[in-house]
Amino acid sequence: MSVKKALPEALVNGSVMDFDSALKVVGEYGSEQKKYLYAFSLLNFFIPMQIIGLVFIGREPPVTCQNPHSESACSSTDVCNKYIYGNEFTSIVSEWDLVCDKSYKVSQLQSYLMVGVLLGNFVFGGMSDYIGRRSSFIFALIGLAVVANLSAFTHSLFFFCFLRICIGFFVGGVGMVAYVTINECVGSSQKVFAGSMFQGVFSIGIMGFALMANFLRDWRYLVVASSFPFCFFIFIYWIVPESSRWLASQGRISEAEDILLYIAHKNGNEVKKSAIELVVPSKTISSTKSYGYTDLLKTPVLRKEMLIQAFSWFTCSLVYYGLTLSAGDIASNAYISVALSGLVEIPGIFFCVWCMDSLGRRKCMCLSMITGGFSCFLVIAFSQSGEFGKSVSVVFALIGKMGLSAAFSVVYIYSCELIPTVVRNSGIGFCSICARIAGILAPMATSLGFFNMYALFGFTSVISGVLNLKLPETFGMTSPESIDDVENRTTNKQPTSTTMVDSETVHDMEERISMLQNTDTSVT
16 A cells, blocks of 8 residues: 555645544544433443343243143143133233244244344435435334334234334334444544443343343333333434534535534534545545445455355354343243343453454454353253253353353454455445344244254354454454455465554644644634
């Protein structure tokens, strides 16, 4: 890479700069961006209650048959005319008799929700790029508030199934647009922390849902309590402006600069508009060639890396959601088990913040996946060893969940750094589709039985961890711009002088920004 190519536009054309350079001027993570992160993170507290809601609202209570001649509720010889359920809690199982030969419908409902998430990611991904982050987010949020609350009042199983798809659809939109907006408003040095905090609140939401379910034993009350708070988050529309990065990408430079000035003012940085003149996007386009999904598999090195990454995303989603949905079955107290499954995610997520910058992305990904995989094998081994062994197996199940939640945090960042710029959107989209397919299959995996489920989770996690060692390290390396950059690199490549040039030019850029600010001040 030539020095001129590495230099931001700000250093080439005076005060005209790219967006990341502008964020350094207004503040990469000031009080205003913190307000945005806190608002979206608080919203993310309630998102897991929709995604894993069936852990409690689809839980099967103790059941017997009213027919005295039946040996059990699900007797193979006698047909039960009426089921009698225990009064400890209610669920959709007791509401629509989803037991015996109808029990599979509960896992189907979870798959329906994941189908909705897949559709939501696809639709709102395009919508947010077309009409903006802010409008797309509010549309998805209002839709989620309506359908989630409506599901508490339906008396039709068919309509409930339809609403589960709708809930997944809007959850996919809300979660994706919120995550993208957060990453677009903070500087590059804070993206890992901001993403980790956002995901950490998701884990706390799992614990909150377990506590809520412990006190609200009627499934309809539980659905309302976990859905109604979405109505209050409409306030985000008035406190979070449109993404200035998106506005700049659309050529709406003046609007983007106005929002950056507003953020700078709220952050306590008095910056003049002349100090953050953004480059016009059309001037930065170096190639007119368009790329798509097919380009991901045309060349050998990129094809190998994409297949490994796709399998990693698939495994992370399959095992993470599989362990989460089965968390209520690993111990006698389902509420404590689910709460613990959320709790163990937090150290795993924030361990990655340290691990990625010390061990590197590749080793961190491998370590997380293999830890999760071997923990699943140990769950099987100790579950056959009496009461003490079962207690130990619960511990290893939680360690497995911690490992996979850590891997899920790493894989987003690792893939963004591995995939070249020209196909990055297509590459992340391809990996995301693989993850959503795994999310659809995860409820079916939980029906394979205890041994088969954990064996599947263990094998896929270990294989994925080993395969990640075939990928190159990206920490401290220049991100690839073209497919040729990927084809020409090697897995053992160390940071070169190009990387040093990039580091030096960043320092020079910061000095130039400081000089521009001082110049503006002296003029006034």
